[in-house]
Amino acid sequence: MRYISITPEEKKRMLAMIGVDRVEALFDTIPDSVRLTQPLELPEAASETEILDYFKSLAEKNHSTDRWDCFLGAGAYNHFIPTLIDSVISRAEFYTCYTPYQPELSQGTLQAIFEFQTLICQLTAMEVANASLYDGSSALAEAALMALRLTKRPKFLVPSSLHPNYRKVLGTYLANLEVQLEEIPVVKTGGLDLDYLTQSLNDDCAAVVVQSPNFFGVIEDLREITRLSQAAGSLSIVVVTEALSLGLLKPPGELGADIVVGEGQSLGIPLGFGGPNLGFFATQDRYKRQMPGRLAGQTVDSQGRRGFVLTLATREQHIRREKATSNICTNQGLCALICAVFLSALGKQGLRELAEQNLKKAFYLRKLLGDSLEFSGKSFNEMVVRCDENPVEINRQLLDHGIVGGLPLGRYFPDRADQMLVCVTEQNRPEKIQRLAEILTGVEVSS
Amino acid sequence: MRYISITPEEKKRMLAMIGVDRVEALFDTIPDSVRLTQPLELPEAASETEILDYFKSLAEKNHSTDRWDCFLGAGAYNHFIPTLIDSVISRAEFYTCYTPYQPELSQGTLQAIFEFQTLICQLTAMEVANASLYDGSSALAEAALMALRLTKRPKFLVPSSLHPNYRKVLGTYLANLEVQLEEIPVVKTGGLDLDYLTQSLNDDCAAVVVQSPNFFGVIEDLREITRLSQAAGSLSIVVVTEALSLGLLKPPGELGADIVVGEGQSLGIPLGFGGPNLGFFATQDRYKRQMPGRLAGQTVDSQGRRGFVLTLATREQHIRREKATSNICTNQGLCALICAVFLSALGKQGLRELAEQNLKKAFYLRKLLGDSLEFSGKSFNEMVVRCDENPVEINRQLLDHGIVGGLPLGRYFPDRADQMLVCVTEQNRPEKIQRLAEILTGVEVSS
Amino acid sequence: MSRTFKAFQLEEPLIFEKSSPGKSAYSLPPLDVEDLPVEEILDPEDLRDEISGFPEVSEVELISHYTRMSTWNYHVDLGMYPLGSCTMKYNPKLNERVSRIPGIGLTHPLQEDEQSQGNLEILFRLQEYLKQLTGMDDVSLQPAGGAQGELAGILMIRAYHLERRHPRRYVLIPDSAHGTNPASAIMAGYEAIPIPSDPQGRIDVKALAEKMTEEVACLMLTNPNTMGIFETYIEEISRIVHAKGGLIYMDGANFNALMGYARPGDMDIDVLHLNLHKTFSTPHGGGGPGSGPVACKKILSPYLPLPAIRQEGSMYRLDNDAPGSIGRLHAFYGNFGMAVRALCYILTCGREGLKELSEVAVLNANYIRCRLEDHYDLPYSTPTLHEVVFTDSRQNKSGVTTLDIAKRLIDHGFHPPTTYFPLIVRGALMIEPTESYSKEELDAFIEAMIAISQEATENPEKVTGAPADAKLTRLDEVRAARHPVLRWLPDGASSSA
Amino acid sequence: MSRTFKAFQLEEPLIFEKSSPGKSAYSLPPLDVEDLPVEEILDPEDLRDEISGFPEVSEVELISHYTRMSTWNYHVDLGMYPLGSCTMKYNPKLNERVSRIPGIGLTHPLQEDEQSQGNLEILFRLQEYLKQLTGMDDVSLQPAGGAQGELAGILMIRAYHLERRHPRRYVLIPDSAHGTNPASAIMAGYEAIPIPSDPQGRIDVKALAEKMTEEVACLMLTNPNTMGIFETYIEEISRIVHAKGGLIYMDGANFNALMGYARPGDMDIDVLHLNLHKTFSTPHGGGGPGSGPVACKKILSPYLPLPAIRQEGSMYRLDNDAPGSIGRLHAFYGNFGMAVRALCYILTCGREGLKELSEVAVLNANYIRCRLEDHYDLPYSTPTLHEVVFTDSRQNKSGVTTLDIAKRLIDHGFHPPTTYFPLIVRGALMIEPTESYSKEELDAFIEAMIAISQEATENPEKVTGAPADAKLTRLDEVRAARHPVLRWLPDGASSSA
Ligand SMILES: Cc1ncc(COP(=O)(O)O)c(C=O)c1O
Numbered sequence A, B: 001m002r003y004i005s006i007t008p009e010e011k012k013r014m015l016a017m018i019g020v021d022r023v024e025a026l027f028d029t030i031p032d033s034v035r036l037t038q039p040l041e042l043p044e045a046a047s048e049t050e051i052l053d054y055f056k057s058l059a060e061k062n063h064s065t066d067r068w069d070c071f072l073g074a075g076a077y078n079h080f081i082p083t084l085i086d087s088v089i090s091r092a093e094f095y096t097c098y099t100p101y102q103p104e105l106s107q108g109t110l111q112a113i114f115e116f117q118t119l120i121c122q123l124t125a126m127e128v129a130n131a132s133l134y135d136g137s138s139a140l141a142e143a144a145l146m147a148l149r150l151t152k153r154p155k156f157l158v159p160s161s162l163h164p165n166y167r168k169v170l171g172t173y174l175a176n177l178e179v180q181l182e183e184i185p186v187v188k189t190g191g192l193d194l195d196y197l198t199q200s201l202n203d204d205c206a207a208v209v210v211q212s213p214n215f216f217g218v219i220e221d222l223r224e225i226t227r228l229s230q231a232a233g234s235l236s237i238v239v240v241t242e243a244l245s246l247g248l249l250k251p252p253g254e255l256g257a258d259i260v261v262g263e264g265q266s267l268g269i270p271l272g273f274g275g276p277n278l279g280f281f282a283t284q285d286r287y288k289r290q291m292p293g294r295l296a297g298q299t300v301d302s303q304g305r306r307g308f309v310l311t312l313a314t315r316e317q318h319i320r321r322e323k324a325t326s327n328i329c330t331n332q333g334l335c336a337l338i339c340a341v342f343l344s345a346l347g348k349q350g351l352r353e354l355a356e357q358n359l360k361k362a363f364y365l366r367k368l369l370g371d372s373l374e375f376s377g378k379s380f381n382e383m384v385v386r387c388d389e390n391p392v393e394i395n396r397q398l399l400d401h402g403i404v405g406g407l408p409l410g411r412y413f414p415d416r417a418d419q420m421l422v423c424v425t426e427q428n429r430p431e432k433i434q435r436l437a438e439i440l441t442g443v444e445v446s447s
Numbered sequence C, D: 001m002s003r004t005f006k007a008f009q010l011e012e013p014l015i016f017e018k019s020s021p022g023k024s025a026y027s028l029p030p031l032d033v034e035d036l037p038v039e040e041i042l043d044p045e046d047l048r049d050e051i052s053g054f055p056e057v058s059e060v061e062l063i064s065h066y067t068r069m070s071t072w073n074y075h076v077d078l079g080m081y082p083l084g085s086c087t088m089k090y091n092p093k094l095n096e097r098v099s100r101i102p103g104i105g106l107t108h109p110l111q112e113d114e115q116s117q118g119n120l121e122i123l124f125r126l127q128e129y130l131k132q133l134t135g136m137d138d139v140s141l142q143p144a145g146g147a148q149g150e151l152a153g154i155l156m157i158r159a160y161h162l163e164r165r166h167p168r169r170y171v172l173i174p175d176s177a178h179g180t181n182p183a184s185a186i187m188a189g190y191e192a193i194p195i196p197s198d199p200q201g202r203i204d205v206k207a208l209a210e211k212m213t214e215e216v217a218c219l220m221l222t223n224p225n226t227m228g229i230f231e232t233y234i235e236e237i238s239r240i241v242h243a244k245g246g247l248i249y250m251d252g253a254n255f256n257a258l259m260g261y262a263r264p265g266d267m268d269i270d271v272l273h274l275n276l277h278k279t280f281s282t283p284h285g286g287g288g289p290g291s292g293p294v295a296c297k298k299i300l301s302p303y304l305p306l307p308a309i310r311q312e313g314s315m316y317r318l319d320n321d322a323p324g325s326i327g328r329l330h331a332f333y334g335n336f337g338m339a340v341r342a343l344c345y346i347l348t349c350g351r352e353g354l355k356e357l358s359e360v361a362v363l364n365a366n367y368i369r370c371r372l373e374d375h376y377d378l379p380y381s382t383p384t385l386h387e388v389v390f391t392d393s394r395q396n397k398s399g400v401t402t403l404d405i406a407k408r409l410i411d412h413g414f415h416p417p418t419t420y421f422p423l424i425v426r427g428a429l430m431i432e433p434t435e436s437y438s439k440e441e442l443d444a445f446i447e448a449m450i451a452i453s454q455e456a457t458e459n460p461e462k463v464t465g466a467p468a469d470a471k472l473t474r475l476d477e478v479r480a481a482r483h484p485v486l487r488w489l490p491d492g493a494s495s496s497a
């Protein structure tokens, strides 16, 4: 067993020192009645070669984006990942260490978290951000819990344009807490119904949740929504599933958001079949003691030198147990590092350029799709298309063209069974965008 | 340009400090007449995405061993490479540093070289080994040059069973030094002709060169050859192109070799289209001051603590210039590290087990080939097969079975145009070995 | 040879402090469609201004930035990391490689099942193995961490009770439990009632019997518990809880003690979570990502999070159809990449290997215990499994505390154990060696601990002033919390309370 | 913020000293053919005994062994590494990734050309770009290092003269040349004649004219030379050499100074080598592998090493057919992996980028020169390009030498420059910053150098006693050479002279 460093000989000596004769004796506190008597039904150890062969054979059974042009988005985006990221996160110094409980031995991780928090603040234009949460959906749930703590009000307004899986996770987290979720419909633009929102807002409202760009790809009028919300004494929680959009769009913090949560996967994290992802959480300074999750803070050592520590731990489960702001312990540390490296690598110019490429390439498709678009609202890199055929069927055809098509909306919205949510990123080649448009519209693209 | 860290603004300030106005002025010592006036005809900078796409498209044009079962050996062997090797050598600490000229800042590299030298000594059963040479072939050439220095005799006996490319490199290095190379033929076993050798040995002989297992895969009678050589006052240079054989076969050092050189590629280094490889060089302690190449040695620091340095530098070009034992400067440092990691990972048991697997799988093919074998001598993992058809033609057929066949010997030996040198390693699957045998012999294998 | 030496390392400012205009570390292909001005596509007022203070560095600087920072971390590849309850074992390189195979990692979670058969097989197979290892009937890999696994389990318990028309109010939690346990119970809408430990360090069965009522939804048990002690009276505990219609949740964070020796499923456990980032060798990543699969008995299967992964003939598919389910906990399927690594680990170790891991983990902990018990106070004489908890009570006499001992271990070249946890042990020093390290490494740790106990008497300032040999001396945590500086600001100013 | 701080690091014995029976770090699949005893296949006397002292460690130990050792190295990703003549520039991560694409790296060198078209394209394309960059007519990528490139070039020159029936006897080599130059000349069967440098640090043209006879095969010139000085009189030099039928070899190790500014091909150079591991960013690997392509004018093309890579229509093929060739220098095609990286680098930088690299490399060197010339003696006032050589003559007055200054730089957190080379400069300190590092890093280096020059006067023992902050203090190199211990031996004994 190459992962064990004690030899049989040493085992014997150690057992002798301990004063037992067989290693089994060390397990004697386990009553016989619950002790395993027969061997587990597990395979024999496999060699490295066999394991690599096996996983490669599994890989062959997936339609991966290195071999297919993929137009799926919906909360997980196929973006460029600079090579240097893996060089950084493959350093054992970063990936094998624990949460930085001992700051003197963890300044690398702590400084990186501090930088990550700052970058998220810059990106969202918020005042504070935490060290990460599991993913965008649970970050939203945590934001709702925080809004509950802050407002003690029982109602959340949630648009139907929120990512349906986020909606479900929110439901799971709030299920037992005696709150209501009221749904706000969307209008023709694809944005949420502001009139409906106005009417629904009252002093029962803990928070208005709004995703922008929303699940249908449409950019919401955040300024107006946060204004309405604030007027009703409610908080506004802005959800961002496509974090790259923050490279270009006015950040929620400048538009009045109280809490901004979202998914950072776009920022350097491989699609990875949906995980690990990166939940981010930002809010205003005045709310920081109600935030969930870890926070790195700057301080000094006993000689006055700058250093970083985990701080405001009295919010956390390991100190406050049942009074904690959340149960979260392990978060998505390495993904936060990835995100920090990604943002630092792209930097001011690169992030903008990448975001613009997404906008322009998606707009190129929008133009090709013309009348087939379901919504009139402006979008970043996603859009909903009405199809003449069943979208699932269309996707099957697309496979023959080396294309993994968009998301058939019928999967989540029975009344949208004829629609497909399509995402275009910088990774999609123009030929494939054209081919997609042709198959979706039946009209040949002249190029 | 992401590989440059000076901003345009900084450039200006630096130029001002230097006292010139344009950066071009710094090049004023280059006469106008030889200065480049028009831009180079090189492509524009390509992005990371484009570059990855390009190299992946090139990869598709190769028949690589991750997709084909490969029966080529002949000095480059397709062996298992433990994953941990790349983890070690991908540490920038190891791969980005220079030759350890400053020992206080290079103890990691130096200790690794010292370990490598020891491992090569253990493997070959020789007393000293250097820090590496370019590859097996130039290591042989350097050995010949050393034999010249030691004996001052003008003749080398070189068997026809020496790797033909090694023979060529030897020729290149010795071309201008007034020495003769006399060829020793092989006998039916595939081993060199001992009678011929006996007759050719005289006091003109600087060294007898012998490769074992030889180019035809046959294990030579090293004990007898070194005995004969020594009796004539000649040195013996043993060449090992398949270093893995040393995990099983009696090491040259126990059989009387004066110098053992070879190729370490088998020991953890990817095939890599033939390079980088790893020349190793080992000899007896009494010859160490005539060795080419770098040597790490143990010493102490001014406080008496153990440490390592490059030593016996008076053999080397940077100290002795034209009187150096060789011109070599940069060697194959990182490949030596790979080899050290590989040998330490496999260890005593693993190396033996891997070597045995090669032996047994090759023997399995030997049995299937039966009468088609050209030579009767014992072999490790390579053998020569006589074919009914043109081996190049056979190789074409094999491709259809996912097999990259052996080496058509006609490429090097016109009189062996009907023969193929086949290598079997632990990487070849039994089905493919069977298929190969079937196609080579025309006889179906019952399994 | 002493374990450590002191040498220079390099400082490094914040990335923002290195930044200057005109540097960059990226390259993008040119836009390959029509290049319209952004303003023609979006309303100018929807566009953000340049992000002030955002980094601008070259690739070279970026790499040296993170490389330097990395050298300030202690980590598993460097040496023993005996952080109790965290199972800081070796993270195999093969896992990392396998998880980076493009066809596995470069896959979109919303592809049709037929397009993801490889990945679904990974999930399915891992589930099956975890069922076998734990003796439970069903598994969901969705929880993205241990705490989320707990939440899932408690939500399932609640759903179970709800279906029986009575969600109940309380969750019983031993006072030695991890903080996530009560926090998770609360998030599921319960109140937590602590159960004291008995003088042997186990759950006080009498107290349990007293608190156990029909208002109690479940007991949250950690087994072996956070003292490394097996809950030997598990059967009695189970009877007490089940007799009142309650269920038993097991925190399986300490499963590294049990593999091949005992299975929660055979102990009447109803639901548990595992930490793939502990027992199954996936890296801790400086704080995640982890993975906290939840495993349950049949009675709780209907409530498992969605989607489930099912095998139908030779096909795997995602199943969202379970009306009783607690629903989703994650936008997709949890931290899939960790599942890949865990499966790779199980296949590498195999049946025998996994058992040997637990065996050696327990052996090592007992070896440390036996060699240190003359030097440090052992609060419980009860036999322990994979970890051992000492206290600082002997060293207190010379004014040396657990914190001091921990910090002094740094100077001896070791990461400190977990400190002040479990809460019921005053000044706890919780040591979990795992199976990974050599006897030489264990001995060096033991000797460092012994040396510190001597220093505590002979030279206490050395201990209370530690660390002296780390990048920084002790950090002012009070100041960090009183005047929080949680981000860098361009003008050197800082957000503060 | 000071550049360095001191903190503990971990010691580590030799791998042999960690070894004990029963540990292993490997796994192999079971043998999948008939398992005959080895003795039935081979003669027992052909089999070796167990290798005594061979390592036996676990994977965990192996990883921590090399990880700890790695931390004892200074390296390019950590900071500036101003080793003159070595061009210690950043080694792009993208190069490393590209070189590890399985379809490129997992290829056998003896496959038929049709099976290796991708790799042959890499070699061919790189050759074409190097031709363009150097202005030469032909390139071979076979030499596995700079020194082998030199050997190749000199052998080609010899072959050229031999074909003209007179191989000639001498090679003229400036006294400032790198040691490999004379060593290579000797290996090709020539005698080396040194040519002195003139007071400006250039080749003494008069002396050259005197030594240049019809017995001289070639002049081996380094340009810019090892002082970083361009050989401005290159045209006159060329006339002198060529007039006597001699050829000019150029050591192109310093090509990082010239890209986009000048081409050896336009300077009447007949043959040169480049160091891909200098100018073209392939990593130095702690001493290789490198790559030393040789480039030549048409007159020397027939002698290039074999095989050549040719394009025929849309196919690439290896060509072994050149009767005049000097033959092979490598069993296969040289260090192919380095060619992959170099091509990746050229494509990444592009025409403009390569020029900018040279520009900034020269700018940085001149900036350092200008900021240090008040503090260190500059032996030549001649303008320099990509590197600058100072001496220790000012510091000598207080007993401080180049060696001391170099060692003291370590304490300041920098890798020292090249020392005592070129040989013609007494106490040379040869600084080559390259284009990679930031101005902050250059400034920090400059300040460290200035601080040392102050220390040399004010506190010379600090300098002569350096390094104080490295893993070890100065090592006893004399002892190493007098009593060589070149390998570990099981009994702690050692081979010695
Ligand atoms: C006993 C115990 N339970 C639960 C947890 C929580 O696990 P996670 O950090 O993955 O949320 C931990 C981890 O620290 C633990 O030690």
Ligand SMILES: Cc1ncc(COP(=O)(O)O)c(C=O)c1O
Residues within 6 Å of the ligand: B328, B329, B330, D085, D086, D145, D146, D147, D148, D178, D180, D222, D226, D251, D253, D254, D275, D290, D291, D292
């Ligand atoms: C000027 C000069 N020439 C030649 C060489 C030799 O190159 P290599 O080390 O690749 O053999 C070097 C390298 O140190 C050098 O600096």
